[in-house]
Amino acid sequence: MIIYLHGFRSAPASIKAQALKARMAERGLADRFWCEQLPVSPRAAIALAEAGIARARAAGLTPTVVGSSLGGYYATWLAERHDLQAVLVNPAVVAPLELGAYVGMQDNMYTGERFEFTHGHIDELRALEVPAITHPQRYWLLVETGDEVLDYRHAVDKYAGARQTVLQGGDHGFSRWGDYLDAVIAFAGLGGTTCAGLGDTPCAGNASGAQAGASARTSASPGNSGPAAAGDSRP
Secondary structure, three states, rough: OEEEEEEOOOOOHHHHHHHHHHHHOOOOOHHHOOOOOOOOHHHHEEEEEEHHHHHHOOOOOOOOEEEEEHHHHHHHHHHHHHHOEEEEEOOOOOOHEEEEEEEEEEEOOOOOOOOEHHHHHHHHHHHHOOOOOOOHHHEEEEEEOOOOOOOHHHHHOOOOOOOEEEEEOOOOOOHHHHHHHHHHHHHOOOOOOOOOOOOOOOOOOOOOOHHHHHHHHHOOOOOOOOOOOOOOOOO
């Protein structure tokens, strides 16, 4: 079972959530995908995700959390708390600091809904911080060095020892997500694929797989610039 957690100001209608949902449906796994609109409150978002995890386990399923941006921050806490595997896509690492500039009225980029992000929400984020991961082997980190919102190097350091795919270029939305759908599904233990176990290499059947595979093992370069204040990138 994949529990997908979208990012800040995002929604289940996001590009990555919809792409993974569609791919799982193509493979007959539609009922193994969970993605709901997360509340603005981090505490409430975690409670909703935990309810999804509990339902999956009650049905005899093994959940894997997949989190993008802020969803990656949530996924880390959930993985540590509930002993889960997690795929982290351009994750927020120090969310209380990274989202401090967004306190005030915001718009959901997909639903258009207006909401208020408060200092109280920042405090809730602090309560979810994981100072250090305990079992690196449970994680798969996917980052692109061209992320214009978050500094990918923070994630590389945070998840040291975990499986890491560091791709040159790209953006905060993780432009090569389509190349990794089958590998993410395989990581969650949902059916065999030709790329299962290849780690950083995308499945050959995915678009641009060979080209992305050539970049997948490139090391992160300390010379890349840090984050920029680009709030419109879609997580």
